[in-house]
Amino acid sequence: MPSACDSLIEDIEDMVSSTDPTPHERQSARKSIIPRSRKKKEPSNEELQADSLIPGTQKIWMKTWGCSHNNSDGEYMAGQLAASGYKMTDDPTEADLWVLNSCTVKNPAEDHFRNSIKKAQDQQKKVVVAGCVPQAQPRMDYLKGLSIIGVQQIDRVVEVVDEAVKGHSVRLLGQKKDGGRRLGGARLDLPKIRKNPLIEIISINTGCLNACTYCKTKHARGDLASYPIEELVERARQSFQEGVCEIWLTSEDTGAYGRDIGTDLPTLLWRLVEEIPEGAMLRLGMTNPPYILEHLENYSFIHPFLHSMLSFSLYFRVPGVTIATDIICGFPGETEEDFQETMDLVKLYQFPSLFINQFYPRPGTPAAKMEQVPAHMKKQRTKELSQLFHSYNPYDHKVGERQNVLVTEESFDAQYYVAHNKFYEQVLVPQRAEFKGKMIEVDIYEAGKHFLKGRPVEDSQPFTPSIAAPLQRGEVSGLVQVNRQIKPLHRYSFFTNTDLTDNHPQIIVITLYINEKLLNIWL
Numbered sequence: 168m169p170s171a172c173d174s175l176i177e178d179i180e181d182m183v184s185s186t187d188p189t190p191h192e193r194q195s196a197r198k199s200i201i202p203r204s205r206k207k208k209e210p211s212n213e214e215l216q217a218d219s220l221i222p223g224t225q226k227i228w229m230k231t232w233g234c235s236h237n238n239s240d241g242e243y244m245a246g247q248l249a250a251s252g253y254k255m256t257d258d259p260t261e262a263d264l265w266v267l268n269s270c271t272v273k274n275p276a277e278d279h280f281r282n283s284i285k286k287a288q289d290q291q292k293k294v295v296v297a298g299c300v301p302q303a304q305p306r307m308d309y310l311k312g313l314s315i316i317g318v319q320q321i322d323r324v325v326e327v328v329d330e331a332v333k334g335h336s337v338r339l340l341g342q343k344k345d346g347g348r349r350l351g352g353a354r355l356d357l358p359k360i361r362k363n364p365l366i367e368i369i370s371i372n373t374g375c376l377n378a379c380t381y382c383k384t385k386h387a388r389g390d391l392a393s394y395p396i397e398e399l400v401e402r403a404r405q406s407f408q409e410g411v412c413e414i415w416l417t418s419e420d421t422g423a424y425g426r427d428i429g430t431d432l433p434t435l436l437w438r439l440v441e442e443i444p445e446g447a448m449l450r451l452g453m454t455n456p457p458y459i460l461e462h463l464e465n466y467s468f469i470h471p472f473l474h475s476m477l478s479f480s481l482y483f484r485v486p487g488v489t490i491a492t493d494i495i496c497g498f499p500g501e502t503e504e505d506f507q508e509t510m511d512l513v514k515l516y517q518f519p520s521l522f523i524n525q526f527y528p529r530p531g532t533p534a535a536k537m538e539q540v541p542a543h544m545k546k547q548r549t550k551e552l553s554q555l556f557h558s559y560n561p562y563d564h565k566v567g568e569r570q571n572v573l574v575t576e577e578s579f580d581a582q583y584y585v586a587h588n589k590f591y592e593q594v595l596v597p598q599r600a601e602f603k604g605k606m607i608e609v610d611i612y613e614a615g616k617h618f619l620k621g622r623p624v625e626d627s628q629p630f631t632p633s634i635a636a637p638l639q640r641g642e643v644s645g646l647v648q649v650n651r652q653i654k655p656l657h658r659y660s661f662f663t664n665t666d667l668t669d670n671h672p673q674i675i676v677i678t679l680y681i682n683e684k685l686l687n688i689w690l
Contacts, residue, residue, distance in 0.1 A: 220332065220333065222328070222329035222330075222332045222333065223251055223252035223253055223329070224252065224253075225253060225254070225262075225263035225264055225332055226253070226254045226255075226256045226261055226262045226263050226264075227245075227248050227253045227254065227255055227256065227262055227263070227264050227265075227266060227328065228255075228256050228257070228258065228259040228261075228262035228264075228265050228266070229241055229244065229245050229255065229265070229266040229267075229268065230259075230265065230266075230267050230268065230283060231268040231298075232268065232269055232270040232276050232279060232280060232298070233268075233269070233270025233272065233276060233298065233299070234270070234272075234417070234453065235368050235415055235417040235452065235453070236368075236370045236373070236417050236418060236419065236453070237268060237270055237298055237299070238362065238368060239368035239369070239370050239417065240268060240297070240298070240318065240321050240370075241268045241297075242359045242360055242361055242362060242368065243321050243322075243324075243353065243357050243358075243359050244266060244268070244297065244316070244321050244324040245359070245360040246357065246358035246359035246360045246643050246644060246645070247321075247322070247324050247325050247357055247358050248266075248324060248325060248328060249358070249360060249641075249643050250358040250643050250646055251325045253325075253328065255360065255641065259287075259292075260290070262292065263292070263293060263332070264292060264293040264294070264295065264328060264331060264332060265283070265287045265292050265293070265294050265295070266295045266296075266297060266316075266324070266328070267280060267283050267284060267287070267294065267295070267296050267297065267298075268296075268297045268298040269296065269297065269298035269299060269300035269301065270298060270299060270300070271298075271299040271300045271303055271304075271383045271384055271386075271387055271529065272299075272382075272383065272384060273524065273527045273529075274527040274529070275527075277300055280296075280298075280300055281309050284296065284309060284310075284313070285309075293331050293332060294313055294314075294331070295313070295314045295315075295316060295324075295327055295328055295331050296310060296313050296314070296315055296316070297315070297316040297317075297318075297321070297324070298318065298387075299318060299383070299384055299386075299387035299388065300387075301313075301315045301317075301340075302315075302317050302318045302340060302386075302387040302388075303383055303384075303386035303387040303531075304386075304530070304531070305338065305340060312336050313336065314327050314328075314330065314331040314335070314336050314337045314338065315327075315337075315338040315339065315340060316339055317339050317340040317341065318352070318373070318387055318388060319341070319342050319343045319350075319352045319353065319373070320339040320340065320341060320353070321352070321353045321357075322353035322354060322357055323339055326339075327339060342389070348427075349389070349390070349392040350392055350394075351370070351371075351372050351373050351392045351393055351394035352370065352373050352392070352394075355369070355394065355398050355399070355401070355402040356401070356402065356405065356645055357645065358643050358644060358645045358646055359643070359644040359645060360641060360642070360643055360644065361411075361638070361644060363575060363576055364409075364410060364411070364637040364638045364639065364640055364642070365410070365411060365412050365413060365575045365576070365603075365604050365633075365637055366411065366413045366414075366415060366575055366576075367402075367403070367406035367411040367413075367414050367415070368414075368415045368417055369399060369402055369403065369406075369414060369415065369416055369417070370394075370417055370418055371393065371394055371399055371416050371417070371418050371421060371424050371435065372391060372392060372393035372394060372418045372419075372420075372421070372423070372424050372425075372427075373388050373389070373391075373392050373418060373419065374388040374389040374390045374391045374392055374419055375388070375390070375391055375418075375419045375420040375423060375455075376390070376391050376420070376423050376426065376458075377420070377455065377457075380532060380533040380534040380537070381495065381498065381526070381528075381529065381532055381534040382529075382532065383529035383530070383531065383532055384419060385419075386531060386532075388419050390427075391420070391423050391426060391427050392427060393424050393425050393426075393427050393428050393430075395428065396425075396430060396434065396435050396438055399435060399438075399439070400438050400439060400441075400442060403439055403442050403443075404442050405644075405645065406644075407442065407443075407444055407447065407633070407634055407635070408634065408635055409635060409637065409638055409644055410604070410633045410634075410635045410636050410637025410638060411447075411633065411637065412444070412446070412447045412448070412573065412575070412604055412632040412633045412637075413447060413448045413449075413450065413573060413575055414439075414443075414447070414448070414449050414450065415450045415452060416439075416449065416450065416451050416452070417452055417453050418453060419453065420453065420454055420455050420458065421451055421452065421453055421454045421459075422454035422455055422456075422457070422458030422459035422461075422462070423455075423458045426458075431462065432458075432459075432462055433462050436449075436451075444632050444633070444634045445632060446573070446606045446630050446631070446632030447573075447632040447633070448573050448587070448589075448632075450591060452491075487590055488590070489519055489520065489590045489591055489592060490516075490518060490520075491518070491519075491520035491521070491522070492518055492520075492521060492522070493521075493522040493523075493524060494509060494513075494521065494522070494523055494524070494552065495524050495525075495526050496509075496523065496524065496525050496526060496545055496548040496549040496552055497525055497526040497540040497544060497545030497548055497549070498526045498534070498540070499526070499528075499534055499537035499538055499539055499540060500537065500538065500540075501540055501548075506548050509552065510551070510552065510555060513552065513555055513556065514555065517559050517561055518556075518561075519561035519562065519592070520617075521556050523549060523552050523553050523556065524549075525545045525546060525549045526540070526545055557616065560614060560615075560616060561616075562592065562614035562615070562616075562618075562619055563614050565592070565611050565614055565619055566611050566612065566613065566614050566619075567610075567611060567612075568610075568611045569608065569609070569610050569611075569624065570588045570589075570594065570608070570609055570611060570621065571588065571589070571606055571607070571608055571609075572586035572587060572588045572594045572596065572606070572607060572608075572609055572621060573586055573587055573605075573606050573632065574586040574596060574602045574603055574604065574605055574606075574607060575587070575603075575604065577598070578595060581598075582598070583595035583596060583597070583598060583620075584596050584597070584598050584599075584602055584603065586602075586607070586609075586621070588619075592618075592619055593617060593618045593619065594609065594611070594618070594619045594620070594621045595618055595619070595620045595621070596609060596620075596621050596622075596623065597623065599623075601629060602623075602629060604631065604632075604633055604637060605629035605630060605631055605632075606629065606630040606631075606632055607623055607624075607627065607629045607630070608623070608624040608627040609621025609622055609623055609624060610622045610624060
């Protein structure tokens with residue numbers, strides 16, 4: 168017989184029985200109770216240990232794989248957990264619970280996800296899984312007994328983690344709907360911890376209108392569902408008020424935005440332009456040719472950068488545009504002639520940013536049932552295409568140019584700051600504190616395969632695009648914050664039985680603090 172801790176709760180509502188007394192009945196019953204005084208006793212070790220299981224007092228480590236949409240989901244989940252009292256940590260060994268936010272695009276990403284689950288279990292860590300893998304295949308053997316947060320249920324991460332801390336298994340996989348119409352996802356104004364306080368990632372829609380035979384993400388994200396323009400504009404406005412100077416618009420296909428709600432991408436972009444501070448940047452990514460080609464006349468005001476499937480009209484319609492693209496080597500049915508045409512294409516256009524992937528058959532996709540190209544041939548073609556990509560230097564002609572670049576992050580080797588010009592080409596600049604978050608003028612003096620190096624122009628003054636001081640790293644966005652000299656004491660969670668549904672969660676989480684600077688109240 169399984170214990171209570173092993174029980175599977177399909178949703179939070181399952182914890183409340185229809186036969187349970189109502190709050191009114193419980194309050195009435197309390198009137199006949201006469202309290203008795205108790206002798207005070209010293210707290211035992213057992214009691215102290217029990218207190219440590221109170222949800223909201225644990226340390227959480229989060230790992231996210233995959234695209235910028237998934238990274239935005241991870242930032243939202245981290246923000247809600249921190250706002251609820253949990254402590255987010257960068258050290259997995261000190262965490263009490265791991266939140267693993269997965270990607271289902273390729274086999275290696277899922278392998279890393281599965282291995283991380285096993286590692287957590289080996290270390291006696293509690294685990295909550297999220298992202299596209301469990302959404303698309305929640306019944307996988309290695310997910311048995313684990314709590315799952317669906318891709319449209321990230322606004323309920325606190326509930327799921329609370330129950331996981333207590334030993335329950337909770338699975339929330341429903342879709343957000345309004346009057347039968349599928350919504351883009353959770354609210355955009357939720358608490359959030361940006362990985363980079365200078366960059367806001369906004370998912371403008373979820374899903375797509377295509378049915379690519381190789382794609383597993385479609386099984387998780389579904390058909391196109393767009394956020395209303397006003398909600399997206401308000402999210403951008405809030406981000407700029409928190410010191411953001413660069414916004415990434417993302418989704419599974421940004422070019423298809425709005426087709427389900429009677430609008431389109433250019434209309435959204437023109438509205439966003441009204442909110443962008445001088446010098447701040449807007450990046451548009453993740454799109455496909457069938458939809459983006461209809462809107463080319465409208466993109467002169469954003470980064471001339473697109474992460475797209477191959478679309479060569481852009482070269483002629485948007486001068487200097489940078490196209491980052493993906494090529495699959497060894498898709499079922501690919502002949503030697505097909506592969507040579509791919510090689511010729513890359514030789515001709517010499518893409519500066521190219522993501523080369525060996526084909527992986529994903530379970531449940533039509534392509535997985537097709538006749539496969541032999542594994543050794545896929546590997547060989549991937550190797551040949553990679554060698555071709557590394558044989559040319561796409562940025563040599565940029566040496567000697569003077570450019571304005573926006574500095575937003577630190578290089579992996581911590582030797583430079585990383586900036587981007589209007590083509591979203593990576594420009595490495597000296598690490599000077601006064602440059603971070605600024606637009607600076609540089610002379611390009613060196614070009615590498617994936618970067619340029621810029622020397623700041625003498626006598627030029629850095630320009631600040633941000634209209635407010637950025638949040639500190641790890642600080643929660645979107646909170647009501649009240650200064651208090653108090654320290655954590657208790658945490659209370661109240662759930663309304665009638666409204667706590669996939670579509671309309673009603674959560675009140677109050678964290679009381681003593682001897683700390685902030686009192687956070689999230690309603």
